[in-house]
């Protein structure tokens with residue numbers, strides 16, 4: 001797909017700016033934010049009936065999800081973590097993640113469970129997909145790390161079943177993200193202080 005170089009440069013500059021902001025957050029702020037995130041998420045009605053959720057392990061100053069993952073385990077909710085697809089570049093698999101999971105670093109230095117086809121969950125079979133993101137705006141536009149992994153995952157969902165919820169620090173909100181045709185907006189963003197809900201655009 002053809003897109004202007006200046007728009008790509010702007011997106012790259014916004015990514016860099018927000019990544020630097022979140023990398024600069026203190027360990028204490030990260031801890032407090034992770035606890036506030038649990039408070040926000042546990043009020044969501046979808047969590048009451050959820051059995052399988054996709055989540056991520058924080059990297060690069062992302063909002064720390066580990067206390068929430070523990071909360072899920074205590075409430076019999078199975079957690080799944082993105083693993084870079086071994087044969088299908090740009091795609092993700094979601095693998096069961098539990099206290100005994102054997103982990104290794106992927107090419108980006110992010111921990112992921114060692115591949116085991118028996119513990120893969122198809123994205124459509126998840127109840128909730130919590131996505132990482134670099135920046136979001138007040139229309140629900142989402143800018144990721146630049147690999148297109150979640151754009152592909154969300155574009156390939158064949159049902160409306162998984163609820164898609166982006167997770168971010170408040171400082172990751174921007175006034176406007178210049179979007180591309182392939183960008184998949186998210187209907188919900190949860191931060192430590194807010195739950196933003198975006199309406200589907202009218203066709």
Ligand SMILES: Nc1nc2c(c(=O)[nH]1)N(C=O)[C@@H](CNc1ccc(C(=O)N[C@@H](CCC(=O)O)C(=O)O)cc1)CN2
Nearest residue numbers: 056057058059082108110132133144145146147149150
């Ligand atoms: N915690 C977490 N896990 C995740 C994601 C994420 O955003 N956060 N992803 C969401 O998609 C996928 C990984 N996507 C990523 C894409 C680019 C880079 C990255 O660091 N890119 C470098 C260039 C690295 C290289 O190519 O050598 C860069 O942009 O500087 C990291 C993760 C799957 N797992």
Ligand SMILES: Nc1ncnc2c1ncn2[C@@H]1O[C@H](COP(=O)(O)OP(=O)(O)OP(=O)(O)O)[C@@H](O)[C@H]1O
Nearest residue numbers: 001142143144145146147148149150151152155182
């Ligand atoms: N559904 C798709 N099918 C094919 N290519 C795609 C799709 N979605 C995104 N891409 C490609 O992926 C590349 C990266 O896209 P983009 O910069 O928007 O990623 P991102 O949203 O920042 O990353 P992520 O989704 O992993 O968080 C682009 O070259 C884009 O063309």
